Amino acid sequence: MEGTEILPGADAGAAGEAPSFHGGRLIARRLKAHGVSKLFTLSGGHLFSIYDGCREEGVEIVDVRHESTAAFAAEGWAKVTREVGVCALTAGPGVTNGISAMASAQANHSPIVVLGGRAPALRWGQGSLQEIDHVPFVRPLAKLAATAESAAEIPGLVDDAIATALAPHGGVAFVDFPLDHVFSEAAEPVEPEHERSPEGADAGAVERAAEVLAGAERPVIMAGTDLYWGHGERALRELAERLRIPVFLNGLARGCLPADHELFLSRTRGQALKGADVALVIGVPMDFRLGFGGSFGEDTEIVVIDRAEPERVHPRAVAAECYGGAVGATLEGLLAAAGSRAPASERWIAELRAAEGERREGERAEVEDGRAPLHPMRLYAGLAKVLDRDAIVIGDGGDFVSYAGRVVDSYEPGCWLDPGPFGCLGTGPGYALAAKLAHPERQVVLMLGDGAFGFAGMEYDTLVRHGVNVVGVIGNNGIWALEKHPMEFLYGYSVAADLRPETRYDQMVEALGAHGELVRRPEELVPALERAFAAGRPALVNVLTDPSVVYPRKSNLA
Numbered sequence: 107m108e109g110t111e112i113l114p115g116a117d118a119g120a121a122g123e124a125p126s127f128h129g130g131r132l133i134a135r136r137l138k139a140h141g142v143s144k145l146f147t148l149s150g151g152h153l154f155s156i157y158d159g160c161r162e163e164g165v166e167i168v169d170v171r172h173e174s175t176a177a178f179a180a181e182g183w184a185k186v187t188r189e190v191g192v193c194a195l196t197a198g199p200g201v202t203n204g205i206s207a208m209a210s211a212q213a214n215h216s217p218i219v220v221l222g223g224r225a226p227a228l229r230w231g232q233g234s235l236q237e238i239d240h241v242p243f244v245r246p247l248a249k250l251a252a253t254a255e256s257a258a259e260i261p262g263l264v265d266d267a268i269a270t271a272l273a274p275h276g277g278v279a280f281v282d283f284p285l286d287h288v289f290s291e292a293a294e295p296v297e298p299e300h301e302r303s304p305e306g307a308d309a310g311a312v313e314r315a316a317e318v319l320a321g322a323e324r325p326v327i328m329a330g331t332d333l334y335w336g337h338g339e340r341a342l343r344e345l346a347e348r349l350r351i352p353v354f355l356n357g358l359a360r361g362c363l364p365a366d367h368e369l370f371l372s373r374t375r376g377q378a379l380k381g382a383d384v385a386l387v388i389g390v391p392m393d394f395r396l397g398f399g400g401s402f403g404e405d406t407e408i409v410v411i412d413r414a415e416p417e418r419v420h421p422r423a424v425a426a427e428c429y430g431g432a433v434g435a436t437l438e439g440l441l442a443a444a445g446s447r448a449p450a451s452e453r454w455i456a457e458l459r460a461a462e463g464e465r466r467e468g469e470r471a472e473v474e475d476g477r478a479p480l481h482p483m484r485l486y487a488g489l490a491k492v493l494d495r496d497a498i499v500i501g502d503g504g505d506f507v508s509y510a511g512r513v514v515d516s517y518e519p520g521c522w523l524d525p526g527p528f529g530c531l532g533t534g535p536g537y538a539l540a541a542k543l544a545h546p547e548r549q550v551v552l553m554l555g556d557g558a559f560g561f562a563g564m565e566y567d568t569l570v571r572h573g574v575n576v577v578g579v580i581g582n583n584g585i586w587a588l589e590k591h592p593m594e595f596l597y598g599y600s601v602a603a604d605l606r607p608e609t610r611y612d613q614m615v616e617a618l619g620a621h622g623e624l625v626r627r628p629e630e631l632v633p634a635l636e637r638a639f640a641a642g643r644p645a646l647v648n649v650l651t652d653p654s655v656v657y658p659r660k661s662n663l664a
């Protein structure tokens with residue numbers, strides 16, 4: 107590293123030598139070089155040098171009350187910024203506590219880097235405190251799982267971890283740092299070359315997709331999370347508008363076409379996917395959410411567009427496949443290849459629109475339901491009255507969130523966060539913490555089942571300590587409804603499905619320094635929400651909801 111300037115704070119030897127830093131500082135310097143501004147963590151001595159490095163380099167340390175939240179917050183950061191999210195988990199139990207969050211992020215293709223503490227290499231195998239080899243059990247959950255073998259390796263490993271997490275499909279990169287290495291010093295190598303930006307799918311594949319689409323009379327777009335990761339929203343809109351294709355969105359793609367766009371539909375998904383002659387399946391695998399391909403008609407021709415090859419074999423034949431990291435570029439290519447043919451889909455659109463209108467009309471009774479405790483649909487209708495167009499809504503729970511998924515409208519990308527296909531309860535507080543830190547000027551609403559609240563409710567302490575004014579809303583039905591109702595349906599009874607009725611979670615968060623509200627009757631809801639948003643501190647609106655409401659669910663366990 108001849109000629110490298112000796113930076114302030116670096117320990118340089120004789121003039122002209124490369125500056126060297128301790129391992130934690132090397133980590134922080136690489137994070138900073140990649141634009142990482144926050145490190146989510148829970149303390150442990152194995153991490154002290156990373157903290158010291160972050161402090162020196164100006165990477166903000168956000169400390170939480172459970173490592174799962176630290177990792178969920180890293181994922182939440184990724185979800186709302188489309189940048190890499192980073193957490194640091196201490197050796198042994200810190201890393202094991204982060205496992206569910208790593209599995210969630212991996213399933214969501216969320217780019218996160220998990221930095222692990224690790225017992226010293228010098229004494230490896232002799233039974234140091236918190237000694238365990240994380241790599242073998244993290245590897246199946248991650249794109250990369252590695253241990254730094256020396257301080258000198260650290261910068262390169264951190265660069266690799268960030269690049270690996272971000273490369274399509276995005277996911278988890280884990281690196282742990284033995285105590286002795288992360289506390290020793292090494293030189294910082296020259297800045298590596300920057301990654302090339304991703305490209306769209308190759309022209310031949312796009313041409314083939316355009317051929318399949320040509321002449322479609324009942325086309326449909328079904329787009330999911332990787333549309334969002336691939337920054338495809340602008341191109342999606344243009345494609346849909348120019349070729350007149352109705353659009354259905356799930357996962358993180360929600361909001362990639364605003365909910366009030368004339369081509370956006372949600373209530374007619376089953377009918378539209380079954381009736382389509384051609385379906386563009388963009389950025390979403392044909393997993394249980396799409397009936398393993400069975401949600402489409404038998405004769406529907408499927409065009410798959412994604413950021414990378416699928417992780418699982420498609421469960422049914424597909425007519426064309428286009429893979430490239432930049433989904434937007436692929437969609438632009440498809441539009442160009444489709445040319446200026448006149449769309450033939452107006453009748454189809456009108457038919458779906460009419461059905462959509464009828465279904466929404468059919469929900470009116472639930473939306474206006476005056477019962478106390480409340481019907482969840484009434485709760486969501488009340489919430490819609492106080493939400494801004496760019497509010498970020500986070501769902502963590504069972505039926506309460508299934509209802510939310512039906513009713514809460516998204517108008518911009520990155521405004522709806524749910525746990526995704528791994529379905530892990532307890533994601534919400536970490537997501538909400540990160541979302542509000544990333545967008546302090548926007549409303550961040552955390553929808554919680556009362557069961558879900560139990561996993562990470564203590565994070566209200568984190569929100570209060572860091573002044574992160576999230577508004578939580580509990581659908582408090584006193585049960586694990588998503589399990590209780592199906593079990594009763596199958597067995598005629600239920601076990602392990604009850605919680606305490608009317609628990610005062612609002613008082614609990616008040617004890618932690620937040621603002622609490624209790625809502626028993628529908629007319630109390632909107633004023634309570636307004637007070638919560640105006641409270642100037644984190645708030646929780648504890649809404650008693652009716653446990654006898656059964657969500658109309660199709661089984662999706664298999």
Ligand SMILES: Cc1ncc(C[n+]2csc(CCOP(=O)(O)OP(=O)(O)O)c2C)c(N)n1
Nearest residue numbers: 503504505506531555556557558586587588
């Ligand atoms: C970590 C984890 N444990 C258990 C489950 C199984 N599970 C899914 S939904 C649910 C019930 C959630 O209850 P609550 O949050 O109160 O919402 P409700 O269904 O009552 O609206 C359970 C136990 C899960 N998905 N994740």
Ligand SMILES: [Mg+2]
Nearest residue numbers: 556557585587
């Ligand atoms: Mg519940």
